Amino acid sequence: MREGRIIKGIGGFYYVISNDEIIECRARGLFREQNLKPLVGDRVKIRMDSDSGTGYVEEILERKSELLRPPVANVDQAIIVLSTRDPEPNLWLVDKMVIMAEEQDLSIVFCINKSDVDFERACDLKAMYEDAGFVSILTSTKSGDGVDLLKEHLKGHTSVFAGASGSGKSSLLNAIDPSLKLQTSQISRKTARGRHTTRHVELLSLGNDSYVLDTPGFSSLSLDFVEKPEDLRDYYREFGKFAADCRFLSCLHDSEPGCGVKEAVSKRLIGEDRYKNYLAILDELRKRRKY
Structure with missing residues (x-):
């Protein structure tokens, strides 16, 4: 069997990269019986069908980490993106993201995006999270400020970009690597919230053993893992x-x-x-x- 890593899952199909080849796979029915679902980021063993060139996920290798929202595996770093305005930062939701990342023992980097829109507020947010013990970066895709520094923090990591819709996750990734050409959209004038432009979770390679997961934005987050x-x-x-x-x-x-x-x-x-x-x-x- 071949080993690879799931980079995308859509409609029951899993796309596994193995030796620089992307193979469309189905998952074994056994996983359903075990209440186990393959996740993007999983390292897996696959069995090839020589006639069709497709494969079957036969085994999911041990996970180093697992997030429920977004559903991804084997991430070692969380990039938490929040904007100064447009949309307004939901700091309550941001703290829930931090708790989720802390629970999985991930490294955490705060990205205070759209710093050009309200620089004073950006500096206040940066100071708050730095005082709490986190790495914090000011970024602006409009001016390019902070993009190179953020790119340095991504090297050698599998990072998940987490943040509310409209905070600029996809725009930041496009600024880091224009070849990604991720879809972006404007803030809704009616709701003052971002529209969901990322429709699925996908593992994106930045080269040199560096990966990022662009994920759909979200407006709620359960902390069921906090028992008491x-x-x-x-x-x-x-x-x-x-x-x-x-x-x-x-x-x-x-x-x-x-x-x-x-x-x-x-x-x-x-x-x-x-x-x-x-x-x-x-x-x-x-x-x-x-x-």
């Missing part, structure tokens, strides 16, 4: 050094007295937006547990 509300605090990396000052070891940094994290927020040592999002997600998890 008290687990949430561990996904906010900037809380750690201040939590040591909390009066109670079980402190959830919410309504408890003597909370080191709340004190840090009041001193602007922790971003207020990040903390507000934490409280909103904490409330969401508490309500889920009631049911």
